[in-house]
Amino acid sequence: MAVPRAAGRRLILCVLAILVGNRLALSQSGLRPELPDEEKFGRPADEFALSYCVDPRDPGWEMDNAIGQAIADRLLLEARPHIVADTSQRAEIDDLYRHLLADCRIYFGFKLIPGAYPDWLTVTRPYYETGYVFVGPASAPSRLADIPAHEPIGSTLGSSGDFRLVQYNNSLPADRRWKRFPFGSDASAMEAVVDGTVTAALVWAPAFAQSRKSDSAIGALKVIASEPLNIPAMQVGAVLLSEDTFLRSNVDKAIEAIVADGTVEKILKDQGMPGTPPRSQ
Amino acid sequence: MQRRYLLAASAAVSLLLSTSSHVFSQDSQEKNRLDSFTPVTDDVLLNPPDGDWLHWRRTYDGWGYSPLDQINKQNVKDLSVAWTWSLTPGATETTPIVRDGVLYIHNNLDKIQALDGATGDLLWEYTRDLPEAVVEAGGNTATKRNMAIYQDKLIVATSDTHIIALDAKTGQLVWDVQPADWNKGWRYSSGPVVADGVIIQGMTGCGNAQPGGCFVTGHDPETGKELWRFHSIARDGEEGNSWNGLPLESRFGASVWIAGTYDPETKTVFTGVGQPYPWIAEMSGLLPASSEPGVTNEALYSDSTLALDPKTGDLKWYHQYLKNDTWDLDYVYERILVDLPFRGSDRKQLITTGKLGIIESIDRENGDWLWAKETVPQNVVASIDPETGEKTINEEAIPHIGQTTLNCPADPGGRGWPATAYSPRTQTLYLPLAEYCSNTTPQPLDPGQVYTGGGRATFARIPVEGSDGNIGRVDAIKLTDQSTLWSHRQRAPMTSALLPTAGGVVFGGDWNRYFYAFDDETGEVLWKIRTNNAINSFPVSYEADGKQYVAVAVGNGSSQARSLATLTPELRNPAAGSALWVFALPEN
Numbered sequence: 001m002a003v004p005r006a007a008g009r010r011l012i013l014c015v016l017a018i019l020v021g022n023r024l025a026l027s028q029s030g031l032r033p034e035l036p037d038e039e040k041f042g043r044p045a046d047e048f049a050l051s052y053c054v055d056p057r058d059p060g061w062e063m064d065n066a067i068g069q070a071i072a073d074r075l076l077l078e079a080r081p082h083i084v085a086d087t088s089q090r091a092e093i094d095d096l097y098r099h100l101l102a103d104c105r106i107y108f109g110f111k112l113i114p115g116a117y118p119d120w121l122t123v124t125r126p127y128y129e130t131g132y133v134f135v136g137p138a139s140a141p142s143r144l145a146d147i148p149a150h151e152p153i154g155s156t157l158g159s160s161g162d163f164r165l166v167q168y169n170n171s172l173p174a175d176r177r178w179k180r181f182p183f184g185s186d187a188s189a190m191e192a193v194v195d196g197t198v199t200a201a202l203v204w205a206p207a208f209a210q211s212r213k214s215d216s217a218i219g220a221l222k223v224i225a226s227e228p229l230n231i232p233a234m235q236v237g238a239v240l241l242s243e244d245t246f247l248r249s250n251v252d253k254a255i256e257a258i259v260a261d262g263t264v265e266k267i268l269k270d271q272g273m274p275g276t277p278p279r280s281q
Numbered sequence: 282m283q284r285r286y287l288l289a290a291s292a293a294v295s296l297l298l299s300t301s302s303h304v305f306s307q308d309s310q311e312k313n314r315l316d317s318f319t320p321v322t323d324d325v326l327l328n329p330p331d332g333d334w335l336h337w338r339r340t341y342d343g344w345g346y347s348p349l350d351q352i353n354k355q356n357v358k359d360l361s362v363a364w365t366w367s368l369t370p371g372a373t374e375t376t377p378i379v380r381d382g383v384l385y386i387h388n389n390l391d392k393i394q395a396l397d398g399a400t401g402d403l404l405w406e407y408t409r410d411l412p413e414a415v416v417e418a419g420g421n422t423a424t425k426r427n428m429a430i431y432q433d434k435l436i437v438a439t440s441d442t443h444i445i446a447l448d449a450k451t452g453q454l455v456w457d458v459q460p461a462d463w464n465k466g467w468r469y470s471s472g473p474v475v476a477d478g479v480i481i482q483g484m485t486g487c488g489n490a491q492p493g494g495c496f497v498t499g500h501d502p503e504t505g506k507e508l509w510r511f512h513s514i515a516r517d518g519e520e521g522n523s524w525n526g527l528p529l530e531s532r533f534g535a536s537v538w539i540a541g542t543y544d545p546e547t548k549t550v551f552t553g554v555g556q557p558y559p560w561i562a563e564m565s566g567l568l569p570a571s572s573e574p575g576v577t578n579e580a581l582y583s584d585s586t587l588a589l590d591p592k593t594g595d596l597k598w599y600h601q602y603l604k605n606d607t608w609d610l611d612y613v614y615e616r617i618l619v620d621l622p623f624r625g626s627d628r629k630q631l632i633t634t635g636k637l638g639i640i641e642s643i644d645r646e647n648g649d650w651l652w653a654k655e656t657v658p659q660n661v662v663a664s665i666d667p668e669t670g671e672k673t674i675n676e677e678a679i680p681h682i683g684q685t686t687l688n689c690p691a692d693p694g695g696r697g698w699p700a701t702a703y704s705p706r707t708q709t710l711y712l713p714l715a716e717y718c719s720n721t722t723p724q725p726l727d728p729g730q731v732y733t734g735g736g737r738a739t740f741a742r743i744p745v746e747g748s749d750g751n752i753g754r755v756d757a758i759k760l761t762d763q764s765t766l767w768s769h770r771q772r773a774p775m776t777s778a779l780l781p782t783a784g785g786v787v788f789g790g791d792w793n794r795y796f797y798a799f800d801d802e803t804g805e806v807l808w809k810i811r812t813n814n815a816i817n818s819f820p821v822s823y824e825a826d827g828k829q830y831v832a833v834a835v836g837n838g839s840s841q842a843r844s845l846a847t848l849t850p851e852l853r854n855p856a857a858g859s860a861l862w863v864f865a866l867p868e869n
Contacts, residue, residue, distance in 0.1 A: 031847060034837060034856035035419070036370030058730040087414050087464045090488060091732050098417055109729060115739060116728040157533075158564045158726030158737070163682050166563050174572055181531045182566045184492055188530065197528060204730070 032120040033097040041101040049078040052238070053104035056083060059186075059210035060130075060236070063271040064108035067127050070263050074254040080104075089185075093118065100241050106251060112235040113160055122242045125252045126235030128264055130275030132161030134224040135193060135208055136200035143225045147199050149176045154189045154201030157182035161202050161231050168229050187211065190218050200224050202231075205274040213272075235278055302407040302452040314382050314397050314825075315404050315450050320432045321380060323478060327545055332824025334379040336474065337427035338700060339821070342618040343542035345702035346781050347822035351829035353784030356866055357798045357808045363830060363865040364401035366394075370857040372424040373836030374470075374698065375818050376778075377861070380430060380449070382825035384832065386861055387472075390416060390423045391439050393447060398825035401863065405452035415441045415463060421840045422486065426471040426698065426819065427540050429480065431502050436480055438469035444482055444505055458505035460484070460498050466491055473500075476543040476550045476591040479508060483537025488558045492530040497537050497552060497587070499594050509594030513537055513554045515581040520599075525578040526571045533565065534558030535583045539698065542616045544629075544645060549597060550589045551631055551645065553613035557583045559737045560692070561680050561723045562607035568679075579604040584612040586631060588648065600648040602635055603672065607679055608661060608721070609692040609737075610636040615700045621708065621760055623651050632760065634701055636694030637661060638714055640758060641670065654763045656756050657695035657714050658745045661688055680721045680738060691719035691742045697841040700819060704781035707801050708761050711787050713775035714754040715845055716745050742847055752848050753791055755779065757804060767804035773852055774845035777833065778819040788831055790816020792842055793852050796833060796862070814858045817842045832863045 050072040054064040065081055072079035082103040086095075096107060097120070110117075112126055134144055134153075141147055149172075155162040162182070169177050181198055183189035186207035192198045194217045212219040237255075240248050258264050264277040319325075321335060329335045331348045338345040352360060371389035378385040384398040391409035396402065415423075422440060429436040434446040434455055442463040446455040461467035461484060468486030475481070480500040487495035494514030498507050513535040515523055524532050534557040541552035557580045562568040567578045584603040589596060602612040612635035619630050623642070631645035638657035643650050650670030663675045678688045689695075694715070701712045720741040726733040744752070753775040757766040773793035780788040781801055790796040792815050798808040812835045820833035836859030837843075846852065 031843065034843075036838070036857040036859075038856065055729075055731060060730075085414075086417070086731075087412075088418065088466065089464060089731070090466050091418070091729075092420070093728065093732050094420070095418060096729075096732060098419075110732075111725075111728050113725055113728050115722070116724055156727070158559055158733070160725040160727065162564070163723075163725055166682055170563065170569055174569070177569075179526060179571075180566055181527060182564065183531060184488075184533065188492065192530065197530070204727070207730070 031118060033094040035098060035101070038101060049080040050075060050106070051080040051082060051104045053082045053084050053099055053107040055086075055109060057086070057089070058109045059204070059206045060109055060273060063267055063273050066267045066271065067258075067264070068108055070258045070267065071251055071254040074257050075250055093121070096121065096239065105244060105247060106238050106240050108238045110237060110239045111160065112237050117239065120242050121239050122244070122248055123239050124237040124248055125255050126237045126278040127255045127259065128268060128275045129233040129235045129278050130205050130273070131233045132159060132202055132231050133205045133208060134200045134202050134226055135190060135221045136224045137193065138220060138222055140200055140222070140224055143227050144200065145228050147178065150179060152179040152181050152198040154181050154183055154192045154198035156186050156189045156203050157184055159202075159204065160234060164229060164231050165202055190221065193221060194218065209272065209274050302447070302454065303405060313404060315395065318381050318383060318450050321430045322432065326431070326475065333381070334377065334821040334823050335430055337376050337472070337540045337819070338542070338615055338702070341476070341543040341545060343615045344617060344705070345615070345700055345778060345819070346704050348783045349822050349824060349829045350783035352782065352786065352831065352866060354786060354800055354807060357784070357786050359866055360798065360808055360831070360864045361867055363863045365863065366396060366401050366861040368834060368836065368859040368861060370859050371419060371836065372421055372838030373818055373834045373859040374424045374426045374839055375834050376427045377821050377832055377834070378428055378430050378435070379821065379823035382823075384823065385428065385430070385435055385449070386834070387425045387428055387437065389836070389838070389859065390419070391437070393428070393435065393437060393452065395452060398823055398830060399828065407447055407452040407454070409439055411441050412463070421838070422468040422470045424838070425469065428472045429475045431475040431480070434502065436473055436475065436502070438472045438482055440469070442467045442469055444473070444480065444500060446502070446505060456505040458500065458507065460507060470538050471540050474540045474543060474550065475502065477548055478502065479591045481541060481550055481552070481589070481591055483539070483541070483552060485536035485538035485555070487534055487536050491533065494532055494535040495537050497589065497594065499591065511587070511589060511594040511596065513582050513587070520581050522576045523579040523581040525567050526573055526576045527566050531566055532557070537613070539613050539615065542618060543591070544618055547646065548591065549645070550591045551616040552587050552589065553611070553616060553633060554582050554585050554587060555611040555613040556606035556609055559726065560607060560609040561682070561738055562605055563682050564723065564726070564737070567605045568607070580606070584610075584635065586616060586633065586643065586648070588645070598648040600643050600650065602641060603637075608688050610661065610694065614696070614698065617701065617703050617710065618645060619703060619760060632710065634696055634712060636690060636696060638690060638695030640710065640712070652763060654758060656712060656758070657690055657716050657754065659689050659695060680723055682723045685720050685722040687718055688721055689718035689745055690715065691717050691844070692740050693841045693844040699776060699817075700778035702779045702781050702787070703760070704787070704801055706781070706783060706785065707757075707766070708759060709766055709801065710758045710760055711779040711781055712756045712758065713777065713779055713789055714756055715752055715774050716748065716754060717752055717845070717848055718743050718745050742844065744848060752845065755787075755789060755799065755804065757801070766802070769799065769804045773849060774842070776839070776842040776845065777816040780820040780822060780831070782822055788820045788833070790820070790833060790835070792846050792849065792854070794835070794854065812862055813855070813860060815842055815854050828865055830863050830865050832861060834861050835859065
């Protein structure tokens with residue numbers, strides 16, 4: 001059946017209106033942050049540079065910096081690191097938005113947790129994997145399984161490892177559970193082990209590795225095997241604004257290359273970081 | 282008109298205090314309205330002149346009611362714009378203070394201005410020199426929901442977590458104290474109440490970087506010196522062990538993020554307390570419940586009313602509305618004090634409405650529970666004991682790690698921080714409400730080592746089952762018998778506090794930029810005007826030169842309003858464009 005030309009134009013306009021309307025709806029539903037001054041940032045004309053953020057509040061930041069340098073080298077770009085100088089001990093994911101507009105196009109040191117990121121962010125492929133470890137005093141049992149029920153176990157509050165601990169512990173009958181004490185940071189969880197508040201604590205392995213270098217009391221703690229709890233490794237990558245698909249694609253290729261040629265393994269070793277190159281990509 | 286620079290801080294003082302303040306007169310020949318400023322004494326705070334707006338909710342009893350009646354049901358249709366004033370962009374959840382026709386306004390990121398209430402002329406301006414990190418962080422806590430005024434000082438809680446006093450006539454900084462460190466996550470999102478000669482200020486931002494939780498402090502108005510500190514998380518031995526056996530270092534939250542109200546008769550300050558952090562109880566360690574004798578998981582004093590002695594900070598009594606809140610359903614908002622009969626006898630009632638949208642009344646002399654009234658659809662509380670107020674929780678609504686559960690209302694609340702208000706004219710409580718739910722899935726907090734906020738759970742906000750598409754709502758509830766006088770429902774979320782007046786109108790605004798005047802007895806929309814951005818603040822009414830004005834700040838950036846707006850994606854607002862709109866009747 002033929003459609004009259006005027007009716008056809010109206011149909012096309014309607015379809016376009018619906019498509020535009022849906023696009024607007026989708027972009028708002030992602031709750032992208034709104035900065036009242038965001039138009040002043042623009043996008044960097046850095047065809048010859050890779051501007052990336054690393055954060056000294058993250059125990060892995062020096063390794064992240066070396067990874068950024070290696071990725072820039074692989075892409076034949078000038079590495080332009082931005083050392084984040086924020087002083088707040090905690091921040092919201094939304095706070096990344098200003099950094100990704102103002103300071104850098106890629107921000108290293110983010111765990112690849114499914115569902116953890118809003119639509120306006122995208123993540124790269126992982127450049128290394130590490131995990132969470134139980135730490136305890138020298139006198140502690142060598143396995144979590146040997147710590148008696150009702151003993152207090154510390155955990156850095158709400159980490160992916162902590163989720164595993166909560167789910168496992170809650171699945172046990174009440175008389176076989178440990179007491180779980182959540183702490184606000186890896187540092188305070190390790191402190192609780194040192195001062196005897198808890199028998200052991202589940203912390204981010206890079207945080208333990210860094211802290212034991214500078215704090216002799218933490219240096220005296222040992223790693224306790226997590227059996228019977230299985231805590232899988234955690235992959236670490238970087239975040240970008242979701243529209244930076246071309247850059248992400250190139251960074252992903254560069255990560256693949258520096259993993260394959262042993263650069264990542266060498267950086268991990270040089271930095272004394274617990275972890276391995278990603279086993280599957 | 283020539284702008285003349287009249288007064289500035291001395292260079293030395295300005296450098297020392299890292300702030301700037303400027304006083305302006307639009308016309309040097311004209312008498313400056315500040316010349317007739319009179320100090321705000323204790324007596325004035327107890328009985329504010331009808332034309333002033335001196336407290337967050339105008340009077341100590343938290344009514345948010347204006348006794349002015351020049352603007353009324355008959356003439357409100359003629360209401361028009363008297364003047365407007367642009368504000369610093371960003372969230373603008375503010376309440377002007379008005380004294381002797383001078384309107385004081387807080388701008389995002391702590392620019393404070395004194396404006397002539399009749400003309401909108403700038404009289405003085407104070408700009409706080411905030412640390413770069415605070416400015417860059419911006420966000421919701423760069424706005425302040427209220428300030429306080431006492432004697433000749435304007436008292437402001439700042440975005441870098443100081444409390445300051447400004448000279449109300451000049452804007453000069455008088456004193457500056459720092460109760461807590463912004464870098465550690467402490468925040469102020471509201472200002473203080475001044476009661477019995479003491480500044481009383483609540484602390485917020487007490488998440489996982491602040492073991493031991495939040496607190497309320499009392500300060501000397503002459504110097505800012507801290508007089509007392511009351512911790513809103515119970516310490517060991519205080520009211521038993523209500524934190525599931527957790528040590529103090531593992532207890533978080535109980536933010537006090539809304540200003541309190543005050544009963545001068547009993548010299549008691551009433552302040553609300555928010556929920557434990559993080560919200561999901563399996564994460565906070567409040568679930569599963571401990572089986573140890575004497576240990577509970579109520580998490581005192583979260584979601585409670587605290588009755589405090591303003592001079593000492595001593596706790597007189599408390600009433601907890603929601604034990605072990607695992608949904609972010611604060612009971613932190615305004616406490617409204619009314620004397621009305623209940624079951625045949627006069628009772629001194631304290632009425633508050635938490636995010637659940639359940640209005641609850643307790644006896645403000647002892648905390649005894651009196652009655653409750655539900656408003657918006659909710660599925661968290663299965664039942665309420667009509668004698669004790671004890672709530673039975675719907676177990677299916679409790680979030681668990683690894684599961685998605687449905688809870689109504691969603692976390693920003695069936696009512697949020699925009700305040701309810703009470704009119705003695707109609708003996709009615711007016712509430713800005715929202716109908717919606719959340720599919721809640723707990724998420725790890727640690728995508729980044731520092732970027733831990735916002736990951737407590739994924740809250741997929743959805744309309745209530747069978748919704749007709751209306752999200753916004755205003756209810757009018759007669760407090761004499763708890764009956765619904767009227768209910769106005771609409772698509773756009775209501776995003777402002779409400780302002781009933783002696784003229785028989787109730788002002789309020791929405792996300793769709795409309796500012797309304799409702800008939801206080803029928804809910805009929807008598808007048809409306811479309812502004813330039815979301816109406817997302819606390820409207821006030823005042824008098825200058827014998828004329829009644831209605832003022833309301835508009836602006837985008839509040840997380841509560843933006844969360845509601847996800848349900849109405851077709852309603853878009855600009856990111857910038859914060860402004861103060863002031864309305865009055867035409868001269869003739």
